[in-house]
Amino acid sequence: MEARYKSLSIFEFQERFPDERSCYAYLAKLKWQRGFKCKHCGHSRYCSGNQEFDRQCTSCHYVESVTAGTLFHKMKFSILKAFWIVYYVSTSKKGIASTELSRKLQLRQKTAWLFKQKVMRAMKSSGNQPLEGDVDVDEFVVGQQEEGSTGRQKGQKKLVAIAIEKHGERGASRMYAKEIGKASSSELAPFVREKVSPTASLRTDAWPAYNCLKHEFQNFTQVLSGDKGKNFNTIHRVIMGFKAWLRGIHSHADHLQAYLDEYAYRYNRSFMKEGIFDNLLNRMVQGVPYGSKQIIS
Numbered sequence: 001m002e003a004r005y006k007s008l009s010i011f012e013f014q015e016r017f018p019d020e021r022s023c024y025a026y027l028a029k030l031k032w033q034r035g036f037k038c039k040h041c042g043h044s045r046y047c048s049g050n051q052e053f054d055r056q057c058t059s060c061h062y063v064e065s066v067t068a069g070t071l072f073h074k075m076k077f078s079i080l081k082a083f084w085i086v087y088y089v090s091t092s093k094k095g096i097a098s099t100e101l102s103r104k105l106q107l108r109q110k111t112a113w114l115f116k117q118k119v120m121r122a123m124k125s126s127g128n129q130p131l132e133g134d135v136d137v138d139e140f141v142v143g144q145q146e147e148g149s150t151g152r153q154k155g156q157k158k159l160v161a162i163a164i165e166k167h168g169e170r171g172a173s174r175m176y177a178k179e180i181g182k183a184s185s186s187e188l189a190p191f192v193r194e195k196v197s198p199t200a201s202l203r204t205d206a207w208p209a210y211n212c213l214k215h216e217f218q219n220f221t222q223v224l225s226g227d228k229g230k231n232f233n234t235i236h237r238v239i240m241g242f243k244a245w246l247r248g249i250h251s252h253a254d255h256l257q258a259y260l261d262e263y264a265y266r267y268n269r270s271f272m273k274e275g276i277f278d279n280l281l282n283r284m285v286q287g288v289p290y291g292s293k294q295i296i297s
Contacts, residue, residue: 008087008091008277008278010087013087013277017080017083019080020078020079020080021052023079023080023082023083024052024053024066024079025053026281027053027066027067027070027072027079027281027285028053028066030281030282030285031066031070031285032055036055038057038059038060038062038064039062039064039069040057040060040062041057041059041060041062043057043058043059043060045057045058045059046058049063049064049065050063051065053065053066054066067079069288069289070284070285070286070287070289071118071119071121071122071284071285071287071288071289071290072284072285073289074289074291075115076111077107077111077115081105081107082115083281084104084105085101085105085112085115085116085119086119086277086280086281086284087277088100088101088104089116089119089120089280090276090277090279090280091276091277094245094248094249095245095249095262095266096116096249097249098112098113098116099112101116114292114295114296117255117258117290117295118284118290118295119280119284120258120259120261120262121258121261121287121290122280122283122284122287123261123262123264123265123280123283124261124265125176125261125264125265127194127195129174130194130195130196130197130200131163131164131165131174131175131176131195131196131197131200132165132197132199132200133165133166133200133201134165134166134200134201134203135163135164135165135166135196135200135201135202135203136163136164136166136203136204136232136234136235137161137162137163137188137192137196137202137203137204137210137235138161138162138204138205138232138235138236138239139159139160139161139162139180139183139188139207140159140160140162140239140243141157141158141159141160142157142158142159142160142243142246142256143157143158158179158256159179159180159181159182159183160177160178160179160180160256160260161177161178161180161183161187161188161191161192162175162176162177162235162238162239163175163176163177163191163192163195163196164234164235164238165200166234171234172234172235172237172238174267174268175238175264175267175268176195176264177242177260177263177264178191178195178257178260179256179257179260183207183209184209185208185209185210185211185212188209188210189209189210189212189213192210192213193213193216196217198216198217198218199217199218200217200218200219201217201218201219201221202217202219202220202221203220203221203222203223204221204222205222205223205224205225205231205232206222206223206224206225210222238267242260242263245263246259246263255295
């Protein structure tokens with residue numbers, strides 16, 4: 001496999017991917033980097049298929065295209081424009097709206113939005129890197145303030161659980177977030193178990209829903225939030241950062257989990273920007289096809 005694309009500039013991108021053939025060639029290298037295995041019979045030998053980068057099983061004669069079984073499956077527009085979308089999404093510091101992608105690439109806004117949603121699905125955490133060290137957990141709501149809705153009453157707003165891995169006195173090195181239905185132990189506890197290492201020093205506020213975690217973590221502390229959440233300043237800065245990003249780029253909370261995944265993906269790689277384009281392309285090749293109807297529903 002070729003070297004990672006480090007800090008890929010727009011000129012380097014254009015030089016590396018000048019046409020559709022160069023895109024298909026790179027996808028083939030990513031898809032079969034560990035060798036070919038027929039999805040129908042498991043055979044490992046192949047010959048050329050109908051198109052240049054197709055592979056045909058020499059045993060059952062099944063032909064597999066380079067985009068089959070990936071998030072590029074059954075695309076309705078140029079693979080080169082798809083690569084441009086991945087490039088813009090991965091390299092734009094604060095993300096990019098589908099309206100801007102539509103303008104830049106001369107695509108229908110809905111087409112750009114649907115494919116961008118697939119890119120965002122590739123940003124979802126694998127769950128293999130739980131938070132460690134000093135970890136804070138909290139919840140917050142997304143949406144306009146509603147009259148008569150106070151505290152953890154979310155009304156028509158959407159509720160999100162968030163966990164951060166603290167770094168120094170005022171920083172956070174990594175974070176995860178998940179949309180939940182209510183701030184109960186049945187929803188908060190599974191989120192914490194999934195995203196936080198049991199060896200971490202876990203800290204939450206005094207909300208009773210976290211009590212069930214007391215005996216599951218080596219170091220577990222519950223403290224009062226304090227005046228205006230002063231005891232949880234770091235996690236509140238991360239929350240405010242997400243809300244500002246969501247308003248600035250996307251202006252709404254539809255498909256909220258996809259936006260939470262995108263923000264966490266960016267945040268967790270803010271200290272290692274090199275290779276992010278290549279990483280995201282590889283995730284899309286290894287991902288499961290996601291149809292437009294699934295996204296819209």
